[in-house]
Amino acid sequence: MAKYIYIYRLAKLRDKKKQDISHVRCIKDENQNVLTREEDIKKRWRSYFDSLFNDGQVDTIIDENPHQERNVNYTRNIRIVEVKEALKRMKIGKACGPDEIPIEVWKCLGEIGLTWLTKLFNKILKSKRMPMDWRRSTLVPIFKNKGDIQSCSNYRGIKLMSHTMKLWERIIDNRLMRETTISEN
Incomplete structure (x- = not known):
């Protein structure tokens, strides 16, 4: 009985190694035509993720009150303790963003x-002012292991952002959570 378990494990492992999902060599467009040129594939990924991430969202412009003072700063400085606490909670071993600083x-x-x-x-x-480098990120498509490997909809987009920016976000988020209460409704 134990021999058969090893055979099935070996067959499953070989099947998994046979799949080439680390680099997508061709992808289908909206009309299900297979794209093979690298520039066409990049355009397809760009249009797919653009529609996925921005679908239905409208940019809103907030009009500032002209009578409001613009240089008033009511926030206190960030303390070393806040940075230390946020840094402690950051996980190690994660993929780096465009700045490649883990x-x-x-x-x-x-x-x-x-x-x-x-x-x-x-x-x-x-x-x-946030540094311009923090506005960039690398988008990596990860196959969901189901469906057609050439269809963009079977991929999950993972954004690789600067870890320093994530640390900044965590500090600001902690400040907001201390100042606000969220009801269950």
């Missing part, structure tokens, strides 16, 4: 890294 770098730098990050985050808070 969270492990900031953890290894210790107090020097905490001080530098705190100064950076306070500068961003005061200037109200």
Whole structure:
């Protein structure tokens, strides 16, 4: 009986290795025509994820009150303790974004890294300007292991963003959670 289990495991492993999903060589367009040229494939992925992520969303412009003072800053500076706490909760071993700086770098730098990050985050808070590099991300299509491998709809898009930006988001999110209450309704 045990011999048969190993045979099935081996067959399953061979079948899995046979599938080439690490690099999609061809993909189908909206009309189910197979695209083989690399530039056509990139255009298809771009249009698919653009429609997926932006479908039904409208850009809204908020009109500022002209009588409101613009330079008033009611937020307190970010403290090293906040950065340290957020950094502690960040997971290691995750794929890097476009800047290729993993969270492990900031953890290894210790107090020097905490001080530098705190100064950076306070500068961003005061200037109200996020670094342009943080606006970029790398989108990686991951096959869901079901359906047609050439169909874009059978892929999940994973955005690889800067880990430093994720740390910044976590600090701001912690501040917001402390200041607000969310009802069950």
